[in-house]
Amino acid sequence: MTTSHYIAGHWVEGQGSDCISVNDPALGQPFAELMAASVSQVDQAVAAARSALPAWKSTGASERAAFLRGFAEQLGQRREALVTLQMRNNGKPRHEAEIDLDDAIATFGYYAGLAEQLPSKNRTVPLAAPGFTARTRLEPVGVVGLIVPWNFPLVTSAWKLAPALAAGCTVVLKPSEVTPLIEQAYGQIADALGLPAGVLNIVNGKAETGAALSNHNGLDKLSFTGSNSVGSQVMRSASAQCRPVTLELGGKSAIVVFDDCDVDQAVEWIVAGISWNAGQMCSATSRLLVQDGIADALLPRLQAALENLRVGNPLTEEVDMGPLTSQAQWLKVASYFATAREEGLQCLAGGHALDREGWFVSPTLYTDVPKDSRLWTEEIFGPVLCARRFASEEQAIAEANDSRFGLVATVCSADLERAERVADALEVGHVWINSVQAVFVETSWGGTKGSGIGRELGPWGLSAYQSVKHVTRCLG
Numbered sequence: 001m002t003t004s005h006y007i008a009g010h011w012v013e014g015q016g017s018d019c020i021s022v023n024d025p026a027l028g029q030p031f032a033e034l035m036a037a038s039v040s041q042v043d044q045a046v047a048a049a050r051s052a053l054p055a056w057k058s059t060g061a062s063e064r065a066a067f068l069r070g071f072a073e074q075l076g077q078r079r080e081a082l083v084t085l086q087m088r089n090n091g092k093p094r095h096e097a098e099i100d101l102d103d104a105i106a107t108f109g110y111y112a113g114l115a116e117q118l119p120s121k122n123r124t125v126p127l128a129a130p131g132f133t134a135r136t137r138l139e140p141v142g143v144v145g146l147i148v149p150w151n152f153p154l155v156t157s158a159w160k161l162a163p164a165l166a167a168g169c170t171v172v173l174k175p176s177e178v179t180p181l182i183e184q185a186y187g188q189i190a191d192a193l194g195l196p197a198g199v200l201n202i203v204n205g206k207a208e209t210g211a212a213l214s215n216h217n218g219l220d221k222l223s224f225t226g227s228n229s230v231g232s233q234v235m236r237s238a239s240a241q242c243r244p245v246t247l248e249l250g251g252k253s254a255i256v257v258f259d260d261c262d263v264d265q266a267v268e269w270i271v272a273g274i275s276w277n278a279g280q281m282c283s284a285t286s287r288l289l290v291q292d293g294i295a296d297a298l299l300p301r302l303q304a305a306l307e308n309l310r311v312g313n314p315l316t317e318e319v320d321m322g323p324l325t326s327q328a329q330w331l332k333v334a335s336y337f338a339t340a341r342e343e344g345l346q347c348l349a350g351g352h353a354l355d356r357e358g359w360f361v362s363p364t365l366y367t368d369v370p371k372d373s374r375l376w377t378e379e380i381f382g383p384v385l386c387a388r389r390f391a392s393e394e395q396a397i398a399e400a401n402d403s404r405f406g407l408v409a410t411v412c413s414a415d416l417e418r419a420e421r422v423a424d425a426l427e428v429g430h431v432w433i434n435s436v437q438a439v440f441v442e443t444s445w446g447g448t449k450g451s452g453i454g455r456e457l458g459p460w461g462l463s464a465y466q467s468v469k470h471v472t473r474c475l476g
């Protein structure tokens with residue numbers, strides 16, 4: 001049993017009614033347990049964040065930046081433990097767990113830099129009218145609730161925590177019940193750095209704990225990353241209180257492959273877009289649009305590449321892809337395999353769970369999937385790729401945009417003018433051209449349409465935790 005809630009600078013045991021099992025998905029077995037935080041512990045965490053706010057928002061930006069650099073440094077010092085825990089609890093291959101850690105480190109470093117620049121942003125506004133002066137103040141939004149999912153626990157939390165702390169907000173973070181141990185590192189680091197008590201609070205739990213936080217009337221803002229179904233509940237709570245909300249939700253993203261591509265290179269990008277984190281990515285490019293002229297050459301090579309992926313336990317084998325992270329996710333993906341069979345989809349690779357212990361599925365490819373198939377329209381969140389062919393650029397753009405989601409897309413073409421033109425036409429928040437999904441902290445993250453509201457990363461990620469104030473003075 002683990003003590004895992006960090007409230008007002010103290011580690012405390014959960015007093016909620018839910019017992020949370022922390023599982024090793026490669027074995028399908030628990031390796032730790034903890035009790036969820038109770039509703040009154042969520043109250044205590046929000047109260048601690050509220051009382052820490054006046055002092056924290058008055059600290060100099062350079063002092064906050066020093067704490068953020070401390071987070072980056074201390075994450076690096078915990079590298080082996082954090083990489084291993086992600087491998088064990090998420091089922092991530094080692095190289096992916098390392099990239100996640102590096103991403104979190106880079107995020108804290110980047111927002112330390114933006115924090116240092118904050119004083120220069122509070123400047124005089126040039127006015128056309130005589131007789132007045134005006135100045136801008138970028139103030140912290142206040143006490144923020146952060147609710148995150150399990151697929152990139154270190155990263156998603158860093159993308160919220162670092163800008164929130166940089167802006168001068170105080171925070172209550174609720175990690176996912178599937179991966180509740182990983183973000184404890186942030187509490188331990190806060191302790192090690194002497195971050196003032198209450199600036200960062202962490203409460204663990206399931207839906208009840210999340211709802212207690214998102215419904216709490218002591219928050220000034222809530223930032224949520226997760227599913228559309230929970231996101232809409234979070235938005236209802238925010239609307240009931242007329243409170244700002246950031247939502248980073250699901251996706252059903254397209255990868256568009258034109259027939260002037262190098263086939264092997266395109267296969268590499270396609271496979272990465274669906275097998276990274278076993279396809280459990282909001283940004284998985286799970287809809288492949290392949291041009292007629294290249295489809296017959298590409299699909300067999302794609303099939304072979306997916307079948308050749310080494311799938312196994314990242315802690316004991318050299319693998320390209322681990323298990324799905326939870327049994328619930330495994331059952332959900334299996335239900336899509338059943339739907340595909342019912343719909344009579346043509347399966348070129350996989351299409352089944354693996355016959356071994358743990359929550360493994362095979363990398364899967366369905367071809368000529370009808371546009372109204374549930375597998376084409378719904379987020380599956382597993383290594384399940386659906387393909388369709390297209391004839392023209394216009395058709396590719398129309399089919400890629402024909403989705404209720406709009407998170408990301410990838411365009412593969414040797415004709416860079418065309419690739420840029422298609423990128424401009426896609427209704428999404430981020431497009432990669434001839435690339436794997438490289439995410440840089442300086443560029444934004446977030447979606448259009450059903451993929452969410454707001455942006456993380458870059459200066460936009462900081463603005464999400466700032467309120468703009470102007471002070472106008474009459475000179476007369």
Ligand code: NAD
Pocket residue numbers: 147148149150151152156174175176177205206207208209210211212214225226227228229230231233234248249250251281282283379381407445446447451452
């Ligand atoms: P989820 O919505 O089930 O859970 C997300 C978080 O919300 C968890 O911490 C959970 O405990 C909490 N929660 C559950 N019920 C709640 C309630 N009623 N009120 C408040 N909080 C509640 O999502 P998940 O299964 O953890 O994650 C997968 C989803 O997250 C996918 O849809 C994926 O696309 C999305 N995601 C989006 C992004 C992005 O940046 N757009 C990034 C990662 C994941």
